[in-house]
Amino acid sequence: QQQVKQSPQSLIVQKGGIPIINCAYENTAFDYFPWYQQFPGKGPALLIAIRPDVSEKKEGRFTISFNKSAKQFSLHIMDSQPGDSATYFCAASHTGGFKTIFGAGTRLFVKA
Amino acid sequence: ETGVTQTPRHLVMGMTNKKSLKCEQHLGHNAMYWYKQSAKKPLELMFVYSLEERVENNSVPSRFSPECPNSSHLFLHLHTLQPEDSALYLCASSQDYGHGGELFFGEGSRLTVL
Numbered sequence: 001q002q003q004v005k006q007s008p009q010s011l012i013v014q015k016g017g018i019p020i021i022n023c024a025y026e027n028t029a030f031d032y033f034p035w036y037q038q039f040p041g042k043g044p045a046l047l048i049a050i051r052p053d054v055s056e057k058k059e060g061r062f063t064i065s066f067n068k069s070a071k072q073f074s075l076h077i078m079d080s081q082p083g084d085s086a087t088y089f090c091a092a093s094h095t096g097g098f099k100t101i102f103g104a105g106t107r108l109f110v111k112a
Numbered sequence: 113e114t115g116v117t118q119t120p121r122h123l124v125m126g127m128t129n130k131k132s133l134k135c136e137q138h139l140g141h142n143a144m145y146w147y148k149q150s151a152k153k154p155l156e157l158m159f160v161y162s163l164e165e166r167v168e169n170n171s172v173p174s175r176f177s178p179e180c181p182n183s184s185h186l187f188l189h190l191h192t193l194q195p196e197d198s199a200l201y202l203c204a205s206s207q208d209y210g211h212g213g214e215l216f217f218g219e220g221s222r223l224t225v226l
Binding site: 004009032034036041042043044045046049089091092093094095096097098099100101102103104105 | 116143145152153154155157160162167168202204206209210211213214215216217218219220
């Protein structure tokens with residue numbers, strides 16, 4: 001119930017491609033779904049987040065799609081660049097709580 | 113200094129040593145966290161402090177001992193660790209206890225236990 005399942009584990013795309021990372025959750029009490037980006041040697045940084053009252057959120061080249069009935073959400077990176085090469089983590093939490101449940105991460109490599 | 117800073121960045125210790133990790137946040141946040149990051153595994157929450165009070169000890173072995181002297185500083189005291197404790201230890205903060213999803217992480221302390 002507390003798991004967040006993330007796929008794929010790794011992803012290689014050409015520059016300009018649109019990598020898609022998928023996550024699924026089980027606990028319907030979750031109401032906040034952030035994505036974190038982590039570069040080698042750095043800590044994770046909050047990239048974009050969504051609440052279940054909307055089906056899509058866009059910030060720059062990053063878009064979250066959210067399917068409440070399927071309990072799934074995904075990250076799309078438009079016009080991907082080599083500088084986007086990093087590990088991406090999806091997560092889930094609920095407002096008022098301190099626990100954030102993380103997915104296992106997706107290592108993205110964007111070829112120049 | 114801005115954000116969340118952690119020291120040391122790298123630490124190698126024997127199984128009988130005692131060492132400490134330090135974290136400082138400059139964001140005015142009221143909640144601080146220790147997470148463990150191991151390869152190909154989800155981040156594991158270890159401890160949570162809200163206004164210097166521990167609110168969560170996520171079944172962490174007693175060889176890890178946290179300390180939060182004020183809302184800006186967090187320590188993780190380490191003693192008699194095992195090789196499987198080798199990992200990246202991340203400190204994070206959030207505005208308050210109820211915003212645990214919006215975390216600001218430090219760069220981590222890479223721990224190797226020999």
